[in-house]
Amino acid sequence: xxxxxxxxxxxxxxxxxLEGSLYALMGFGLTIVFRVTRVANFAHAEYxxxxxxxxxxxxxAWGLGLVPAAIVAALVVAGVALASDxxxxxxxxxxxxxxxxxxxxxxxxxxxxxxxxxxxxxxVPGYLNIRLPEFPSTLAIIGGKVAINVVHxxxxxxxxxxxxxxxxxxxxxxxGKAMRATASNPTLARISGINVIMVRRxxxxxxxxxxxxxxxxxxxxxxxxxxxxxxxxxxxFAAAIAGGFTFYGTIIAGIILGVVGQVAxxxxxxxxxxxxxxxxxxxxxxxVLVLLFRxxxxxxxxxxxxRRRA
Amino acid sequence: MALAKEAIVLAIIGIIIGAxxxxxxxxxxxxxxTTVxTTVGGGATATVxTTVxTTxxxxxxxxxxxxxxxxxxxxxxxxAVDGPKRLKGAILAIEEFNQYLESVGAPFRFTYLHxxxxxxxxxxxxxxxxxxxxxxxVVVGPLxxxxxxxxMPIANEKHIVVISPSSTGIxxxxxxxxxxRMPPPDTAQGVALASLxxxxxYTKVAVIARDDDxxxxxxxxxxxxxxxxxxxxxxxxxxxxxxxxxxEVNQLSTIVSNFGADQQTAVLIIAFDTDGANILGHAAxxxxxxxxxxxxxxxxxxxxxxxxxxxxxxxxxxxDVQFTGTIASIARNPIxxxxxxxxxxxxxxxxxxxxxxxxxxxxxxxLSIVAAGKYDGAAVKEILPTIAxxxxxxxxxxxLNENGDAAFADYEIWQVVKTAEGYQFKSIGVWHFxxxxxxxxxxx
Numbered sequence: 229x230x231x232x233x234x235x236x237x238x239x240x241x242x243x244x245x246l247e248g249s250l251y252a253l254m255g256f257g258l259t260i261v262f263r264v265t266r267v268a269n270f271a272h273a274e275y276x277x278x279x280x281x282x283x284x285x286x287x288x289a290w291g292l293g294l295v296p297a298a299i300v301a302a303l304v305v306a307g308v309a310l311a312s313d314x315x316x317x318x319x320x321x322x323x324x325x326x327x328x329x330x331x332x333x334x335x336x337x338x339x340x341x342x343x344x345x346x347x348x349x350x351x352v353p354g355y356l357n358i359r360l361p362e363f364p365s366t367l368a369i370i371g372g373k374v375a376i377n378v379v380h381x382x383x384x385x386x387x388x389x390x391x392x393x394x395x396x397x398x399x400x401x402x403x404g405k406a407m408r409a410t411a412s413n414p415t416l417a418r419i420s421g422i423n424v425i426m427v428r429r430x431x432x433x434x435x436x437x438x439x440x441x442x443x444x445x446x447x448x449x450x451x452x453x454x455x456x457x458x459x460x461x462x463x464x465f466a467a468a469i470a471g472g473f474t475f476y477g478t479i480i481a482g483i484i485l486g487v488v489g490q491v492a493x494x495x496x497x498x499x500x501x502x503x504x505x506x507x508x509x510x511x512x513x514x515x516v517l518v519l520l521f522r523x524x525x526x527x528x529x530x531x532x533x534x535r536r537r538a
Numbered sequence: 539m540a541l542a543k544e545a546i547v548l549a550i551i552g553i554i555i556g557a558x559x560x561x562x563x564x565x566x567x568x569x570x571x572t573t574v575x576t577t578v579g580g581g582a583t584a585t586v587x588t589t590v591x592t593t594x595x596x597x598x599x600x601x602x603x604x605x606x607x608x609x610x611x612x613x614x615x616x617x618a619v620d621g622p623k624r625l626k627g628a629i630l631a632i633e634e635f636n637q638y639l640e641s642v643g644a645p646f647r648f649t650y651l652h653x654x655x656x657x658x659x660x661x662x663x664x665x666x667x668x669x670x671x672x673x674x675x676v677v678v679g680p681l682x683x684x685x686x687x688x689x690m691p692i693a694n695e696k697h698i699v700v701i702s703p704s705s706t707g708i709x710x711x712x713x714x715x716x717x718x719r720m721p722p723p724d725t726a727q728g729v730a731l732a733s734l735x736x737x738x739x740y741t742k743v744a745v746i747a748r749d750d751d752x753x754x755x756x757x758x759x760x761x762x763x764x765x766x767x768x769x770x771x772x773x774x775x776x777x778x779x780x781x782x783x784x785x786e787v788n789q790l791s792t793i794v795s796n797f798g799a800d801q802q803t804a805v806l807i808i809a810f811d812t813d814g815a816n817i818l819g820h821a822a823x824x825x826x827x828x829x830x831x832x833x834x835x836x837x838x839x840x841x842x843x844x845x846x847x848x849x850x851x852x853x854x855x856x857x858d859v860q861f862t863g864t865i866a867s868i869a870r871n872p873i874x875x876x877x878x879x880x881x882x883x884x885x886x887x888x889x890x891x892x893x894x895x896x897x898x899x900x901x902x903x904x905l906s907i908v909a910a911g912k913y914d915g916a917a918v919k920e921i922l923p924t925i926a927x928x929x930x931x932x933x934x935x936x937x938l939n940e941n942g943d944a945a946f947a948d949y950e951i952w953q954v955v956k957t958a959e960g961y962q963f964k965s966i967g968v969w970h971f972x973x974x975x976x977x978x979x980x981x982x
Contacts, residue, residue, distance in 0.1 A: 459781035505777035
């Protein structure tokens with residue numbers, strides 16, 4: 229007979245994979261924008277929230293299905309992200325702002341986005357707490373104790389699919405190579421004839437698409453509200469920092485964070501009586517340790533055969 | 539000559555100072571008696587006549603112009619859904635009171651200043667301080683016990699009267715302070731829940747509760763009372779404002795599995811809107827948690843948890859696990875009917891349970907200010923218990939105990955059912971405070 233703890237840990241792993249995939253998708257968006265534009269974008273959390281709401285509006289108000297809702301979420305947030313850059317970050321960049329200026333400005337953009345949404349959501353009945361009307365169906369029940377549902381498969385598949393698509397973009401297309409070149413050295417990229425403005429726009433759109441998809445998964449998986457993205461901010465930054473703000477490092481670090489966070493807190497609770505209140509501490513400890521001892525990230529990109537262009 | 543001149547000047551200054559001090563210390567007052575007639579409806583129409591004797595101070599001070607009532611009521615965070623409905627209850631009371639003031643030609647009106655306390659202690663303190671800075675002496679709110687306990691030291695220090703329409707946790711139950719609470723404290727609800735669950739044959743209960751003053755306080759009270767009866771309760775306290783509670787539901791499932799997930803095992807969930815909806819969403823998918831009966835306190839009787847606001851699967855889950863709970867019952871009277879009609883007419887929706895208390899809290903606040911004859915927290919604090927003890931509002935009689943909380947209440951027992959009209963909280967019984975026994979309306 230399989231002990232109860234084994235089921236608990238198994239469930240923690242599949243929940244962790246799901247959460248980790250979300251951290252990876254969100255962290256990847258942060259990373260790509262930071263690498264290309266040097267904006268450590270706190271407003272990325274709000275993009276996720278906007279994705280959740282866009283998917284909800286698409287399904288409830290427009291009567292669309294799940295897949296069209298996901299596409300709408302991604303496109304709407306891509307637009308929001310692009311608008312953020314065009315209206316705030318690009319003008320600052322042209323004025324020679326530093327990454328610190330960008331960071332502070334992104335906090336401002338985030339506050340404007342969050343409270344604008346809150347004001348609208350509060351005025352429309354039923355929009356303060358939302359969840360997509362379609363409940364994830366159960367795919368399998370393991371041992372009569374652990375249910376695996378659609379989202380458990382969807383989130384990792386979406387993360388893997390996105391990674392594969394972006395891998396092709398970065399390694400097989402001129403645009404991707406231009407993005408990597410701009411990420412490595414914007415000045416040299418411009419001198420080399422790369423249209424850095426176009427690269428910048430594509431970067432923000434990709435970041436927005438990823439945030440929109442994350443928001444879609446969140447509103448499919450749990451109940452969302454105008455603060456839902458903000459509540460994930462710590463984890464998306466933890467994934468990006470642990471991944472050394474590298475493209476693939478962030479994906480792997482996000483998934484590791486998700487699984488470690490779930491399993492560690494379950495085992496700590498089971499053996500030491502530690503409450504789940506300490507779960508966010510895991511992300512903080514990992515971030516502090518990485519920044520202290522391996523600021524380039526915990527993932528060795530070279531060992532994965534994806535050498536970073538410095 | 540010069541000396542005489544100085545003496546005259548000093549005498550004039552002395553007379554002016556004396557006149558000012560005297561008029562402030564002993565204001566000229568007039569007493570008037572006003573009869574207010576209110577027609578209340580419902581099943582039957584009745585006329586309630588209230589005689590209000592007001593002391594109208596003279597021109598030197600007293601109630602003149604606009605008198606602000608602070609509304610420190612959360613409309614975001616855990617109260618994003620229900621908070622606005624409670625706020626509407628308080629605003630309705632202020633609007634009604636002003637109509638009465640206008641009809642009797644009173645020289646003052648009540649206004650309100652609303653601050654969103656955010657359902658968190660730290661944001662509640664910030665919101666409360668903003669109200670204090672604006673000169674507010676009497677505040678309706680905050681809602682949560684954690685918020686109420688957080689603003690209590692400021693209220694006591696600055697002599698600001700706080701009347702919470704929904705705080706019930708023991709962390710805000712102190713004698714001789716500036717905090718008053720309209721619902722009964724959880725000391726009664728903990729006993730009610732324990733006797734209800736144990737009386738239904740459940741001896742092992744997994745409790746999942748918010749790790750704040752309300753959740754922790756009620757969970758511990760329940761555990762204490764339940765174990766006194768002979769049962770076993772294991773607490774799982776979770777941090778609030780997390781993005782997801784999958785790990786907590788996993789732990790809860792483990793506890794229930796270890797209990798055997800049998801006919802003697804139950805779950806008690808103590809949550810607010812956002813966290814509760816998340817936990818129930820995960821639990822609806824959990825094969826173990828679906829096997830046992832679920833219970834909840836007052837905070838779980840919210841439309842957020844039922845379709846159409848919640849997914850159909852969550853509603854069905856709550857029906858399947860016979861989700862049952864308690865909430866302080868309202869002693870219905872003609873004012874209750876009047877409030878329900880007026881609320882529906884003013885806002886177009888039905889009031890939720892704690893909107894009734896918000897309405898009563900605002901009424902008691904304004905009556906106390908009028909009775910005190912001045913807009914002063916210390917004076918209002920002294921007279922408020924007397925006003926409350928003679929007050930019958932939408933929630934019934936408001937006699938307060940030594941801590942300034944509602945002294946007693948019976949508890950309604952509700953259960954989630956599915957009817958032709960959809961998912962509903964059906965009243966299935968009552969727990970009597972006087973006998974500490976449950977009376978069932980029908981076989982449940």
